[in-house]
Amino acid sequence: MAEVTSATVRMYRIGFGDCFLLSLGYADGPSRHVLIDFGRTRAPKNGPSTEEIATDIARVCGADPVILVATHRHKDHVSGFAGKSWEALAGLNVVFVAQPWTEQPDLPPDALGPLDAGATDDAHRVALRDMSRLAGDLREQARSFRDDLPRTLADEIEFLGDDNLGNAEAVRNLASFGERCGYLKAGDDAAFAPHLPGVTVRVLGPPTIEQWGEIRKKTDTHAEYWHLRAFSTSATRDQGGDLPPLEVRDEAIPVPLHFQWFQRRVRAAAAQEMLGILRSLDKAMNNTSLILVFQVGKHQWLFPGDAQIENWSFALSDPETRAMLERTTFYKVGHHGSLNATPSSLWKSFERRGADEGRLVTALSTLKGVHGSVQRRTEVPRRRLVDALRHESVLHRTDDGRAGLCDEIQLIGGEPG
Amino acid sequence: MQRSHEFRVVAQDPTVVDGNQQILTAVVKVPWEPLDEGPRGHRVAVIDFDATTGRLYDPWMPDPARRSPRAPSNQQIETDAAFHAQHTYAVVMRTLARFEKALGRRVEWAFDGQQLKVAPHAFRHANAFYSRDHQALLFGYFPSRERPGSWVWSCLSHDVVAHETTHAIVDGLRRRFLDRSHPDQAAFHEGYADVVALLSVFSLPLVVEQLLWKEKEWKGEEPMVDPQTQLIARSHLSVERLRHASLFGLAEQLGSEMSGGREEVLRRSASLDPQAGLEWPDEPHERGEIFAAALLNSFVAAWSGRLRRLGDRVGALHMSQVAEEASAAAETLLDIIIRALDYTPPVDLRFEDFLAALLTSDSRVRPDDSRWSYRAVIRDCFRRYRIHPPEGTTDDGTWYPATRLRLVYDHTHLESIQRSPEEVFRFLWANRQELGITDQAYAHVLSVRPSLRVGEDGFLLRETVAEYKQDVDLTAGDLHRFDVRQPDGMPDDQPLRLSGGGTLVFDEYGRLELHVYQRVFGRRQTERLQSMWSLGLIPRDLPEVSGLLSPFGVWHQRRAARDVSPKGW
Numbered sequence: 008m009a010e011v012t013s014a015t016v017r018m019y020r021i022g023f024g025d026c027f028l029l030s031l032g033y034a035d036g037p038s039r040h041v042l043i044d045f046g047r048t049r050a051p052k053n054g055p056s057t058e059e060i061a062t063d064i065a066r067v068c069g070a071d072p073v074i075l076v077a078t079h080r081h082k083d084h085v086s087g088f089a090g091k092s093w094e095a096l097a098g099l100n101v102v103f104v105a106q107p108w109t110e111q112p113d114l115p116p117d118a119l120g121p122l123d124a125g126a127t128d129d130a131h132r133v134a135l136r137d138m139s140r141l142a143g144d145l146r147e148q149a150r151s152f153r154d155d156l157p158r159t160l161a162d163e164i165e166f167l168g169d170d171n172l173g174n175a176e177a178v179r180n181l182a183s184f185g186e187r188c189g190y191l192k193a194g195d196d197a198a199f200a201p202h203l204p205g206v207t208v209r210v211l212g213p214p215t216i217e218q219w220g221e222i223r224k225k226t227d228t229h230a231e232y233w234h235l236r237a238f239s240t241s242a243t244r245d246q247g248g249d250l251p252p253l254e255v256r257d258e259a260i261p262v263p264l265h266f267q268w269f270q271r272r273v274r275a276a277a278a279q280e281m282l283g284i285l286r287s288l289d290k291a292m293n294n295t296s297l298i299l300v301f302q303v304g305k306h307q308w309l310f311p312g313d314a315q316i317e318n319w320s321f322a323l324s325d326p327e328t329r330a331m332l333e334r335t336t337f338y339k340v341g342h343h344g345s346l347n348a349t350p351s352s353l354w355k356s357f358e359r360r361g362a363d364e365g366r367l368v369t370a371l372s373t374l375k376g377v378h379g380s381v382q383r384r385t386e387v388p389r390r391r392l393v394d395a396l397r398h399e400s401v402l403h404r405t406d407d408g409r410a411g412l413c414d415e416i417q418l419i420g421g422e423p424g
Numbered sequence: 425m426q427r428s429h430e431f432r433v434v435a436q437d438p439t440v441v442d443g444n445q446q447i448l449t450a451v452v453k454v455p456w457e458p459l460d461e462g463p464r465g466h467r468v469a470v471i472d473f474d475a476t477t478g479r480l481y482d483p484w485m486p487d488p489a490r491r492s493p494r495a496p497s498n499q500q501i502e503t504d505a506a507f508h509a510q511h512t513y514a515v516v517m518r519t520l521a522r523f524e525k526a527l528g529r530r531v532e533w534a535f536d537g538q539q540l541k542v543a544p545h546a547f548r549h550a551n552a553f554y555s556r557d558h559q560a561l562l563f564g565y566f567p568s569r570e571r572p573g574s575w576v577w578s579c580l581s582h583d584v585v586a587h588e589t590t591h592a593i594v595d596g597l598r599r600r601f602l603d604r605s606h607p608d609q610a611a612f613h614e615g616y617a618d619v620v621a622l623l624s625v626f627s628l629p630l631v632v633e634q635l636l637w638k639e640k641e642w643k644g645e646e647p648m649v650d651p652q653t654q655l656i657a658r659s660h661l662s663v664e665r666l667r668h669a670s671l672f673g674l675a676e677q678l679g680s681e682m683s684g685g686r687e688e689v690l691r692r693s694a695s696l697d698p699q700a701g702l703e704w705p706d707e708p709h710e711r712g713e714i715f716a717a718a719l720l721n722s723f724v725a726a727w728s729g730r731l732r733r734l735g736d737r738v739g740a741l742h743m744s745q746v747a748e749e750a751s752a753a754a755e756t757l758l759d760i761i762i763r764a765l766d767y768t769p770p771v772d773l774r775f776e777d778f779l780a781a782l783l784t785s786d787s788r789v790r791p792d793d794s795r796w797s798y799r800a801v802i803r804d805c806f807r808r809y810r811i812h813p814p815e816g817t818t819d820d821g822t823w824y825p826a827t828r829l830r831l832v833y834d835h836t837h838l839e840s841i842q843r844s845p846e847e848v849f850r851f852l853w854a855n856r857q858e859l860g861i862t863d864q865a866y867a868h869v870l871s872v873r874p875s876l877r878v879g880e881d882g883f884l885l886r887e888t889v890a891e892y893k894q895d896v897d898l899t900a901g902d903l904h905r906f907d908v909r910q911p912d913g914m915p916d917d918q919p920l921r922l923s924g925g926g927t928l929v930f931d932e933y934g935r936l937e938l939h940v941y942q943r944v945f946g947r948r949q950t951e952r953l954q955s956m957w958s959l960g961l962i963p964r965d966l967p968e969v970s971g972l973l974s975p976f977g978v979w980h981q982r983r984a985a986r987d988v989s990p991k992g993w
Contacts, residue, residue, distance in 0.1 A: 148476055148548075251474070251565060251575055253505040253545065254482040260461075262480065269471045269541050272558040277475035277547035280564075284549070 009204035010034045011303045013420035016337070016370065017067070019060045019413040020405045023049040023374040024083035027310065027339060028064055028413075029301065031206065032420070039203060040068045043076045043299070043310050043339075045087030046177075048170050049377045051405070055412050057087045061095035063412055072102045074202055077181055078312025079107060079296040080139075081289075082170045083343075089176035103202045104181050104188045107213050109135055109295045111190040112182055135295070138288045142171035145281040155274045159380055164278060166378060167285040171292060191297060193218055193321060205303065209331070211322040212298035212314055219321055293342060294318040300331070306419060309335045313342040319350050333358045336367065337418055340396065343373035344388025354395065361399040369396050370416060371404040428453040431514035432495070435631050436674075437581040438502060442634070447501050450628050454517040459486050463513045467520060469539045470509045476548040481505035484513070501580070505545070508579050512544045515585040516561065519624060523593050526762035528876030534595040535559045544579035552578040554591040556602075561588045583686055587621035599870070600771045600893060603923065604961045606952045607706050608715075608774040615712030616778075618689045619719045619761065626670065626723065626754040632747035639669040655740040663728045667694055670727075670750065671720060693717040698809045706959055714809055715775050719761065722805040726798055727753040733796075753796075760786050760798060766875050767823065769942045770891035771925045772952055776814040777940075779806050783813065784822040784938070789877050826936045831855045838934040841888065845869035848890045848928065851936075864906070865896035865924065865944045875929075886932045893925035894944050903953075906945040911957035920962070922949055 013032035024047025030040045042064060047057070077085050087093070109132055146168025153161045182188060189198045192215050199208035256262070296312030298319075309332065311319075322328055333356045341348030354360070359367035371388060379385035388406070396402045403414045435448040442448050461483045462470040472481040484506045496507055523531050533540055534556050546562035554561050563579035578584050594601065594613060601613055625631055636656065639648040648660045648669060675690035692713045705711050730749045734741060760782060767781035783799055793799050803821055806812070813821035832854045840847035849869045856863055870891040877885050901916030903909065908922070924944035929937045942948065956962050 151478065152475065250477055250479075251545065251548075252503045253479075253508075254503075256472075256480040256482055266471055266473065266480070269469075269543075269560070270473045270475075272541075272560065273471075273473050273543050273546050273562065274475045276555055276558050276560065276562050277549075280547060280549050280551055280553075280562075 009036065011205045011419060014303065014306070014308075014418040016308070016416045016418060017413040018370045018372055018403060018405060018416060019063075020051060020054055020409075020411060021045075021057070021060060021087075021372065022047045022051040022054055022405075023343060023377040024086070025078075025312075025339075025343075025372050026060060026087065027370070027372070028067060029308070030067060031203070031303075033205065036204075037071045039072045039074070041074045041076060041203070041301075042068075044078055044084040044312070045092070046082055046084045046174075047086060048083045048166065049374055051374055053410070057090075057092035058095055059412065061087060061092040065096055065098055068099055070100055072202065073099045074103045074105065074199065075099075075101055075181065075184075076105045076297065076299070076310075077110075077177075078299075078310070079292055080110065080174065080178065081292055081313065082172065082174055084312065085174050085177040085181075087177075088180050089174060093177075093180055101184055102187065103199070104184045105198065105297065105299075106181060106188065106190055107295045107297050108190045108192040108215060109213065110178070110181075112178075135292070138291065139172055142168050142285060142288055145285055146172070149278050149281055152274045152278075155271050156278050157275070160275070160278050160282060163378075164282050164285060167282070167289050171285065171288050193298075203301075207302040209300040209302065210297065211300060211328060212311075212318045213295050214318070214321040290315055290317075293348070298322055300335075303419065305334070305336070307331075307335050308337040308339075308418065310339045311341045311348070313348060315342065315347045316350055319348075319353065323350065323353065329356065332356060335359070336365070337416075338367060338369045338400070340369055340371040340373075340388075340392075342387070343378070344371050344392055344396075345379070345385075346389040346392055349392055359400075367400040368416060368418070369400040369402050370414070371396065371402065371406075373404065373406050375406050426456045428456050429459070429514075431510050432507075433511045433514050433518075434501065434580050434582055435628055435634075436583070436625060438498075438577075440634070441498075445498075447498050448630065448634060449495075449501070450630050452514055452518050454514055455521055461485050463510060464539075465513075465517070467539060468513055468516050468542060470513050470542045470544065472505055472509050472544055474543075474545045474547065481509075481545060484510040502574065502577075508544045508577060512542055512563070512579045512585055515582055515624075516540070516542060516589045519586045519589040519620070520593065522624070522758060523762050526759045527766065529874050531593055532596045533559070533592065534599050540592055545577070550576070550578070552584050552588055554588045554595070556592075556595055561585075561592060563588075583621040583625050586624040587617045587686070590617040590620040594765065597765050598768065598770060598773075598891075600891075600923075600925070601773060603771065604956060605772045605923075606774060606955055607708060607711050607959070609772065610708035611711035611715060612773055612775065612778065613712075614709055615689075615715035615719075616761070618686055618712065618716045620758065622674070622686065622690065622716075622720065623723060623754045623758050623761075625674065627751050627758065629744065629747040629751045631674075632670070632750040633743055635669055635673040636743050636746060639665075639673055649743050650740075653740075654743045656743055656746055657740045661728065661731050661741070661746070663725055666728050666731075667721065667724045670724060689713050689716050690720070693720040706955070715778075715811075718775075718806045718809040718811060719757070719802075721808075722798075722802045723753055723757050725801045725805060726757060726796060729796060729801060756796070756798060760802070763789060763877075766873075766889045767927065767929065767938065767940060769925060769927055769940045770870060770893055771923050772942045772948065774814065774948075775806075775811045779803070779811055780813045780817045780821055780823055781940070783817075783820060787820065787822055823938050823940055826939045829855075829858050829936070829939075831858055831936055833934070836934065841872075841930060841934045842874065842886075843872055843888075845872050845890070848872055848892070852892060852928075859926075859939055860941065860943075861926070862894070862924070862944050865894040865922070867892050867894045867925075870925075887937070888928075888930040888934070890928045890930070891925065892928070893923060896922050896944055898922070908945050908953065909950040911954045914953075914957055914962075918962070920953070922953075924949070 010033065011031050012034050015030045017028040019026035025044035027043040028040060029043060030038055032038045077088065111132065146165060149156065149161060149164040191198050191210050193210055193212050195210045196208065198210065293313040293315045294317050296314040296318060298311040298314050301308040332353065335357050336359060338357065357367050359365055373388045378387040403416055430451050430453055432449050432451050435450045438447050440448045457465045459465050463484050464470060472483055474481065482505045496504065501507055520531065537559055541560040543560060543562050545565055547564050548566055549564040550566050552563040565575055565577045568574040568576045591613060594616065601609055637649050645660070648665070649656055671690045671694035675687045675694065693716060696717050704714065727750050730753055731741065731746060734749070763785040764778060764782035767785045769777055782802065786799055817823055836851050837847060841851060849867070852861065852867060861867065870893055872888060872890045875887040875889050877887065898920055899916065900910050900914045900918040900920060922944050924942045926939055926941035928939055931937050
């Protein structure tokens with residue numbers, strides 16, 4: 008069996024987004040690389056451009072086999088797979104492209120429903136596609152009366168709307184690899200085997216609808232993840248682009264001054280409604296994330312994308328998976344350090360947390376002040392989580408103000424992380 | 425002198441039509457008042473602003489010459505903004521008037537103001553909600569998927585408007601019911617609003633007639649209504665068949681595009697068999713459906729009981745008569761469940777508390793229930809759903825009277841205790857030990873309101889209903905000192921805010937009749953904490969104490985420093 012003699016993770020200082028290049032060296036044969044996500048919604052001040060990052064990735068990879076992983080389609084994970092940065096990656100020797108099953112492009116672009124009426128997975132995919140369109144609609148609506156909204160509300164709608172817009176070019180570019188594409192669900196552990204000798208890759212998520220149904224409690228109707236059909240059904244997609252057929256107020260009738268008081272509040276309420284929808288869409292999209300575990304001997308590296316509690320619930324429902332995760336040696340912090348993406352039970356289970364020797368290594372790719380609010384205790388990265396990461400792990404973070412293209416974290420060979 | 429306005433409203437929603445394919449409408453009366461354009465009155469102001477398009481729509485005008493015709497066409501109903509506005513106003517006002525009639529007083533809103541604003545076309549989304557912060561009911565609209573080219577206006581769904589209005593009213597009566605607490609409390613708000621909305625629909629005989637007429641067949645039996653005579657044979661008036669016709673029938677009619685989940689409430693109420701091993705879900709909507717099922721089945725049982733007593737020798741009843749009895753049963757049950765609110769505790773409401781409140785209030789207003797046995801019917805239905813009166817109630821399921829307590833009324837003034845929170849607090853303070861109120865927590869009187877009812881002798885009796893709340897902050901590790909068990913897995917340093925409180929009912933002489941008290945400590949608090957902890961509803965931190973210096977502190981500092989400039993140091 009091929010022996011992995013070195014492993015390095017390059018965490019690029021991309022800003023609010025993810026770009027991780029896992030490079031594996033072998034005793035015999037070329038190195039192999041896994042590029043796990045490449046995207047951002049906000050660049051760091053004086054930080055590298057995505058072109059510069061792509062150029063470095065191309066330099067590191069050379070002609071070696073490369074696996075591309077897009078854990079989910081949020082802009083801050085896929086924007087680099089488009090535009091000039093994609094052009095800079097043109098020379099990569101891509102052998103496999105891994106995406107979640109929700110991205111499978113079986114459906115015609117204009118499909119309103121599943122190919123098979125009973126196919127809930129197809130319905131899910133249709134709904135996800137509608138969601139991207141809805142996100143764009145909502146963002147445009149909010150922009151039209153932005154001046155009437157509290158700034159934090161307007162900013163969050165802008166951020167979520169932007170992040171959830173479908174990145175059609177990136178989706179096309181990734182799909183262009185045709186048969187080299189794999190659309191994975193929980194349990195598709197064999198997918199990476201032909202491309203990464205000496206490495207076992209476990210796929211812990213996302214579950215399909217059927218898989219989820221197996222463990223879902225009867226009473227669990229909370230997860231908006233599973234109400235995508237309702238959202239797409241009620242989506243504000245224009246049907247003919249018409250305005251509602253109601254007569255407007257006669258301009259000759261003066262508008263009472265007191266209306267203005269209420270109009271501002273209706274706008275704010277409408278914006279809060281939009282934000283609620285966007286948050287649900289965002290969470291649903293995050294929950295489509297691939298959750299990958301790379302195992303090499305006693306080393307175990309966890310890359311969960313932006314998976315949130317619902318996606319994690321499926322993975323953590325299996326006692327064997329929970330036991331396996333306890334042995335994690337490297338953890339890519341989920342969702343840029345938001346609280347919901349690192350379940351407390353998962354964090355507490357890591358055996359190497361706080362260890363004197365062989366301490367857990369963590370990597371946090373994030374940027375402060377972009378998402379959430381300190382006042383509402385939703386800031387990303389969440390301070391309490393960061394405190395725990397600092398005290399109980401060897402933490403590498405991209406928002407520490409240091410210059411440079413990336414952090415190189417040695418996982419096998421050389422000095423430990 | 426005019427006593428009422430008449431408005432034409434959509435009876436259910438625009439998908440429900442009569443035999444001539446006309447959208448089913450009804451004329452309703454609301455208390456008269458001078459109205460401005462909108463309509464805008466002293467309690468409700470309709471301002472038809474659409475945030476999505478930025479437009480103001482054509483308002484309803486008080487000038488009769490400018491109003492829509494009395495019997496609008498389907499087209500007008502669907503597209504006339506002024507019709508939508510007056511329909512929405514009428515349903516809101518009708519619901520409000522219903523509550524005020526049952527309670528015998530004006531109902532305050534939960535916000536600082538007297539006019540509830542209503543936007544019938546607030547935004548282009550499939551949602552409708554009440555917002556305390558915005559002092560408003562906001563109704564969305566969206567293109568219909570089931571009827572391409574048409575639109576779904578949530579403001580035209582009679583039950584949606586009544587549901588949201590009920591949230592606003594209950595919030596005004598019991599502001600603390602929106603606090604995080606035991607799952608029953610969140611479920612109650614939704615379940616109760618669903619029941620009020622649905623009973624409001626059933627209280628229109630026209631609607632019930634439609635449901636009966638459309639009940640063509642059930643379990644292989646003949647259609648319910650004879651098409652020639654419009655009579656219904658007694659054999660078709662079993663509880664089961666009435667339940668199917670009314671609850672399931674209405675569920676079928678509620679449009680799936682905008683039923684707000686009430687379609688599911690009705691289906692579950694029609695089909696849920698409590699004897700088959702009922703699971704109590706934690707999710708508020710599902711939990712609320714069980715509560716709603718108990719009440720809606722009480723309605724059907726009461727309706728059936730009324731029909732049974734209508735001339736046993738008569739082999740059949742006219743459809744209109746059956747519908748009238750449904751309307752009467754719905755109206756009475758509405759009165760009963762509305763009055764019950766005054767007798768609920770102000771915090772940590774459980775379904776069993778509402779049952780006790782209902783039985784207590786109804787036994788005081790209608791001591792003689794022998795004619796229709798509403799209380800027995802309700803109690804039986806709740807029992808089947810495993811909801812029983814709580815500890816601290818009599819064999820009748822009513823709260824124990826407070827008259828057995830030895831209370832001190834020295835220095836308490838009758839006139840003052842009927843309106844003043846400070847006077848009520850003085851009474852509480854003087855009697856805290858006898859009332860069993862802990863002095864480990866601060867108490868705060870939330871409201872003092874009159875409640876009028878007609879006594880058995882026909883005289884008007886005035887009660888005073890006051891709510892108070894108690895809060896105490898501590899950490900989880902201290903719970904054991906106060907007879908509260910720490911939830912499994914909760915760290916000792918978890919900060920907690922425990923709440924309790926009570927409802928006091930004083931008679932016309934200012935004597936305490938009832939004290940409905942939720943203890944700050946004890947078994948129920950243990951249950952509340954455990955359920956909130958397991959559902960992840962306990963925040964890691966308590967709400968922060970304001971770090972801002974009060975304006976008075978700022979001014980005094982400046983004076984001390986002899987700084988008289990309007991800006992800082």
